[in-house]
Amino acid sequence: MLIHKRSDFPKGFVFGAATSAYQIEGHKHGGAGRAMWDDFAATPGNVIRAEDGATACDHYHHYPADLDLLKEGGFDAYRFSTSWARVMPDGRTVNPEGLDFYDRLTDAMLERGLKPCATLYHWELPSALADRGGWRNRDIAGWFGDFTEIIMGRIGDRMHSVATINEFWCVAFLSHFLGHHAPGLRDIRATARAMHHVLLAHGTSIERMRGMGLGNLGAVFNMEWAMPADDSPEAVEAAALYDDYYNRFYISGAFKGTYPARVVEALGQHFPDRWQDDFGTISAPLDWAGVNYYTRSILAPNDGPWPHHHSVEGPLPKTQMGWEVYPKGLRDFLVRTAAEYTGDVPLWVTENGMANADTMTDGVVQDEARIDYFNAHLGAVRDAIAKGVPVKGYMAWSLLDNYEWALGYEKRFGMVHVDFDTLARTPKASWHAFREMLGA
Template sequence: MPSRDLRDTFSIRRSDFPDGFLFAVATSAYQIEGHAHGGAGPTHWDSFAKQPGKVDRGEDGALACDHYHRWAEDLDLIAQAGLDAYRFSTSWARIMPDGKTLNPEGLDFYDRLVDGMLERGIKPMATLYHWELPQALADKGGWTSREIPQRFAEFSRVVGARLGDRLYSTAPVNEPWCVAWLSHYEGYHAPGLANLGAAARAMHHVALAHGLSIEALRSEDVPNLGAACNMEYALPATDRDADVAAAEIYDGIYNRWFVGAMTKGEYPEDVLDGLSDLMPDRWQDDMKVISQPIDWMGINYYTCKRIIGTGKAWPAYGTVDGPLPKTDMGWEVCPEGFDWLLRRTAREYTGDLPLFITENGMANGDKPGRDDLERIDYLDRHLEVARDLVADGVPLRGYTIWSLLDNYEWTLGYDKRFGLIHVDFADFARTPKASYYALARALAE
């Protein structure tokens, strides 16, 4: 990636994109709301955080950013930035504390939140599940159990019936790879398993949950249904055959598994070679449900990974550091991967189906008063790619920044800051950063 001088303005302007192109910002429920409030039930993240060594400093989302009480202030900040839409998530454990029994106070909260967006001219982009599984369902086996997709369909129907007439768009599951693989094979997220069989079952059940949720939402006449899949540019660390093969497997698990299931009704054969003996019984019978039509495909993109072959048991891949500048997460800044993955997705999977960037952003060691130039540059580089993709005919319809607020960053607690707005976690004061103001100027011009 060529170097360039950092600056406090975007080179990109709203006028560089077609009329109707959406600029949005994202958060998620457990990361900002304050789960201790409003009758929310315990989640597997609460349990995971209590296990020694799993989450930095043992922090959880009990207080987070206190968005539960400060939502109006946060929506005002979105509107004042000139953003078109807000991608938020609902908490299953807030609406159904045990995974099945309705908490009216929880559903009322999202009712107020959606109405608040509409009053400010903000399009509500809902994601139903962003990782906070009710503990009562985790106790039943969580995503390794076929019961959970069925329960999730019931949850989806309840949310759709209450909110669906006012939502601009809805996606069932945020980043299914994280829900399934990162959490059940790599053990990095709740429930923290490191078991290939559990991962295989979860990979299928999360896909099935997507399909059953789409069915349930459609039964409630909820419009504009899609998906939000995370993707990562997989690069072999060298040209060794083992590294090239490992990068293909990594790409298959991370990038091709879910988008292929959702759009073609098939899992990649190279990944099935390693998982087929561990898949749930009669999994093939579910592919029609998983692949029913959707209205758009969302992609969350942050970085690339350099992949090596390990010579160990399947999947036999590892990662090594790369040469590009890195964010505070240690992730390389790689807009080239953003370009490559979107073009491939459109070419091989989605065709003319509208694409949305449903997350893109960077963690930076921000403090009030710092210039925030790295985040401005990161976002600007990716927006330049988005502009070029649109100009080349890729059906990209919107771009969403992660995140509105500094928030609870899962296993990393409150240390990593992705927000356009700084949050003081002692008193929850919000302070817009230079990137927030630079974005507002770019959208206004």
């Protein structure tokens, strides 16, 4: 069971669960266009068994039952994402079926008393825009602004909150430097341009929504606590550099209108021309900031090319992803983010959860390890609140087992088990634990 109670958190604290469109909806339905994840998965070696999101959890047809699970679990809110490729299959032309789907989904949330918390972009770039350079092309800021106006013109009036982009680091660095996610590039110049353009697109989207009269706007930053492998100056510098390009770069751009000096020194020659002129847009005021947190990384130096370091395995218990369970990092990020970047701006934990090798026995999934993970991290949130950090909500990742990107359907993050053959949903012990905690 969860050892925390709703009453342990401030009055009005919001508990929700999060998903993303491509991971659950079923991309073959409703006139969705080809997304770069379809292309990435079709390339041999990129995704386990070349699995894609064509069917996923078929949330497109099962959303009423899925939203019932949120209501029955006592959750207050649903953090969902909209698919650019569903709404605008070629990135520029509207698909009425896509808008109609998000209209129905929004109304269904409200009918169940759930707060709709939209994220505009969770990695579903239309292939047609990837063909035009994707995040390497400065024009993407305007394209994303146009998408923002189209989708928010339909559902924006009913949103509790709106985030622009989910996990800037994953969109830019993981996908253009490490090559682990679509579009699967390993190019330092493409990376630098994507890092800047994803923030420019974010700021453009905020400006467009302000122009539409929308409020409660934010962005979602993923963070991974960086620690040196030892006390040597080289290891300390390795961890500081990792912290700069992973954790600080995007939130510094959004809230301070600057980039960390280490990153500018390394990548500045690859940034677009006159990049400094864009900070007026990039740092458009936000109403809240989201922190996605899962683990830490331990850094050791090496003599390879920039960034001259690598991660080493730590001693702590690990999730099915091989990620160490380190809840202190969540508390420390919330404290640091408020102290150094956001001040009194409300913070949300927009993702937190674990993949676990869940097994079903007699129709029951006893995911006690996930309950332990939630207990530890909810405790970290309470500690941050006790230190005066204005944390307003917590979104568990994830409601459903789903398509875990390059890892296909092997890694299960859900509080609800999904049989990917029959699409049957079975709430796990963690869902029941939240239900008890939230008094449903």
